[in-house]
Amino acid sequence: MTRDIVCYCVGFSLISIFSSVAVAGQVCDSSFLPRNASYTNKFYNEGTNVWLNPGRGxxxxxxTSSNTTEFEAIQESILDCWRTQDGTTLLLRLYLLDDSVSGAQLTSDFLDRIRHDMATVHKAGWNVIVRFMYNTGQHSISNSKTSEPTVDIIAAHIEQLAVIFQGFEGVITSIQAGFLGRSGCWYEPSAAGGSFPPKTTYTQLLDALFKSVPTSLPIQVPKPEYKQEYLGPMSTSYLDVITNSDKLRVGFFRDCLPGSDINHQINAFPRLDPTSISNMSYLSIDTKFNIMGGRTCHPGDIRSGPDLCTDSVKLFQKIHMTYLDIEDPAETLKYYKQQNCYNNIRQRLGYQLFLHTVNLPTEAEAGGYMCFHVSLVNKGFATPARDVHVFLVLQLNSTVMYQVDLHVKGESVKLWQPGHVEIPLVTKSFQLVHDMPAGLYKVHLALSDPKWQNDSNYYILLGGEYRGKPTADPSTGLNFIGEVQIRPSSAHSSSTPASSATLPPGSMRPWSALATTRHLREWKEGYVTCDEVEVTKALLQYTYFNSSLALPCPDTNPHSSEAILQRFCHAQPASRWSPVTGVKVIDHCDEIAKFTPVAFFKSLLGVSVYDRGLNDGMAGVFFGCVKKNGILKSIKVGIQLCGFPFDVTLIHPGDVDLQSLYIVNTL
Known part of the structure; x- marks a missing residue:
């Protein structure tokens, strides 16, 4: 069932943290470079790619309900659909504990269902925020009770859930404290004005969560006062980052929950005005280091000009917003789109990291030392909610690759603050292994979730272009930063750099390439890619496919070309298709992803429409271009022409006018 839930900086601290990252202006030691080698300095432009990165947006x-008859599992197909429709990869999963209000243990069947849910989220390459509750106040759900079990029973339930929290750490982005009050929002509305849980109750609940939730997973409470009562009144500081204080374990969530007066939203952001939020000075500092997300619950009032956009961006910057409900409410998002700030907000929620500068040597020797420098810029509202594992990948070919662990301290991610002109990530020297083959190595920067280094869906793609080309590879999760020619080992290789910023021995080791992801990791407004798995299966069958949305061929056979895009690319009837403006296939052969929907269009009264007059319609799935000596020879398309089964075909320039072949806007 899918239902709406209404609901000081210390002087020495930076020195300690920056011991693991670069100090601005630090220069690599050039004394150990091979003869005639030098350093290349790259400065990156922002670029326009919109990457789908983990744990934000x-x-x-x-x-769903813990009641066996009402439980509805997460469907991978739904997550895939949302990813392609609106570029979302973050889910709030709400569990109503119907069967346990009386004090019964969570059943093994229910725990297995949660595990299956989390595995589905992982398979889809998504992240999830979880919240548990004992009542919603909605009689349409089987449990209409307005109370929860005793806090001792709640603690026992949390202990049962610990194995799930630990097993899916990293797929789970955060855990909303939940359990208490209506919808788990720690508030119970009433005619008398409503009530909040007593301190003894929520303290015991937080004790239980601290015991069962891994330290890397943030726990979110509905109001800053709860954290202040539990961990002290002072906001999180850089000293807390250095000492890895418990304050780094607690963030905040906000939900829409009507009070006794339906117009009064408890825990909401009234009119999106930062001055109207209690404890704003505390919240604005604390969220620099701790996750904030939820809903604004804004009523969507109409104001002249871009005030709603201006207010929202100001607020999200101030409270470092990481995630926001895509139905928050529909009226608010409609205004965001009307005032042209929706895309800006979407890209800036959480972190938005760009490469700023890279310094690499042109050459190095096997067994010798290599120094490099990387800096970033964060144009988002917040820092990543979890630690990030940072390493280099040196790649000679598809089989010879090495990983270099950069030993960037986990807490340094809290220094990747928005608003800085440059964030020095790392300046380090490391010793290359003696037996590495000579050759030209590609150098990639990798930023992975510490728990999912074997899954490229949980790698951060960096914004930034160098000479017009994006650095990120969405299929592998790696960020290309340059090339280094590795010479064979020589006597010079044994010299040790003078710099103290040298990685410990053994930091470099062989690395195996990750499997390329099947999931869309770049959002492009207006078109989506086709389902790679289903298209591949269909091609292997070498048969015909139809769709109820497709017009038949002239001989009334239902297997027309447009049916392929409707079956496998989420396409609407072809009468609604339009070409993605300016994206002719022949002009962008090397940039278009495989499994992109393409079709031939013609101009009708100045409007581009799908050309059914060309061989009774030609639409299909793009697989690439065939070139010889830089000259286009053919375009490879999976297509089903009238009278012929679905198959991969080479379309040559002499066959049809390729100037009319475009990417299809199927939405």
């Missing part, structure tokens, strides 16, 4: 929500 707009989110969808799904609620």
């Amino acid at each position: 707009f989110y969808h929500k799904l609620i």
Whole structure:
């Protein structure tokens, strides 16, 4: 069932943290470079790619019940659909504990269902925020009770859930404290004005969560006062980052929950005005280091000009917003789109990291030392919610690759603050292994989730272009930063750099390439890619496919060309298709992803429409271009022409006018 839930900086601290990252202006030692070698300095432009990165952005929500007859599992197909429709990869999963209000243990069947849910989220390459509750106040759900079990029973339930929290750490982005009050929002509305849980109750609940939730997973509470009562009144500081204080374990979530007066939203952001939020000075500092997300609950009032956009961006910057409900409410998002700030907000929620500068040597010797420098810029609202594992990948070919662990301290991610002109990530020297083959190595920067280094969906793609080309590879999760020619080992290789910023021995080791992801990791407004798995299966069958949305061929056979895009690319009837403006296939052969929907269009009264007059319609799935000596020879398309089964075909320039072949806007 899918239902809406209404609901000081210390002087020495930076020195300690920056011991693991670069100090601005630090220069690599050139004394150990091979003869005639030098350093290349790259400065990156921002670029326009919109990467789908883990643990941030707009989110969808799904609620289900622990009652066996009402439990609805997360469907991978739904997550895939949302990813392609609106570029979301974050889910709020709400679990209503119907069967346990009386004090019964969570059943093994229910725990297995949660595990299956989390595995589905992982398989889809998504992240999830979880919240548990004992009542919603909605009689349409089987449990209409307005109370929860005793806090001792709640603690026992949390202990049962610990194995799930630990097993899916990293797929789970954060855990909303939940359990108490209506919808787990720690508030119970009433005619008398409503009530909040007593301190003894929520303290015991937080004790239980601290015991069962891994330290890397943030726990979010509905109001800053709860954290202040539990961990002290002072906001999180850089000293807390150095000492890895418990304050780094608690962030905040906000939900829409009507009070006794339906117009009064408890825990909401009234009119999106930062001055109207209690404890704003505390919240604005604390969220620099701790995750904030939820809903604004804004009523969507109409104001002249871009005030709603201006207010929202100001607020999200101030409270460092990481995630926001994509139905928050529909009226608010409609205004964001009308005032042209929706895309800006979508890209800036959470972190938005760009490469700023890279310094690499042109050459190095096997067994010798290599120094490099990398800096970033964060144009988002917040830092990443979890630690990030940072390493280099040196790649000679598809089989010879090495990983270099950069030993960047986990807490340094809290220094990747928005607003800085440059964030020095790392300046280090490391010793290359003696037996590495000579050759030209590609150098990639990798930023992975510490728990999912074997899954490229949980790698951060960096914004930034160098000479017009994006650095990120969405299929592998790696960020290309340059090339280094490795010479064979020589006597010079044994010299040790003078710099103290040298990685410990053994930091470099062989690395195996990750499997390329099947999931879309770049969002392009207006078109989506086709389902790679289903298209591949269909091609292997060498047969015909139809769709109820497709017009038949002239001989009334239902297997027309447009049916392929409707079956496998989420396409609407072809009468609604339009070409993605300016994206002719022949002009962008090397940039278009495989499995992109393409079709031939013609101009009708100045409007581009799908050309059914060309061989009774030609639409299909793009697989690449065939060139010889830089000259286009043919375009490879999976297509089903009238009278012929679905198959991969080479379309040559002499066959048809390729100037009319475009990427299809199927939405």
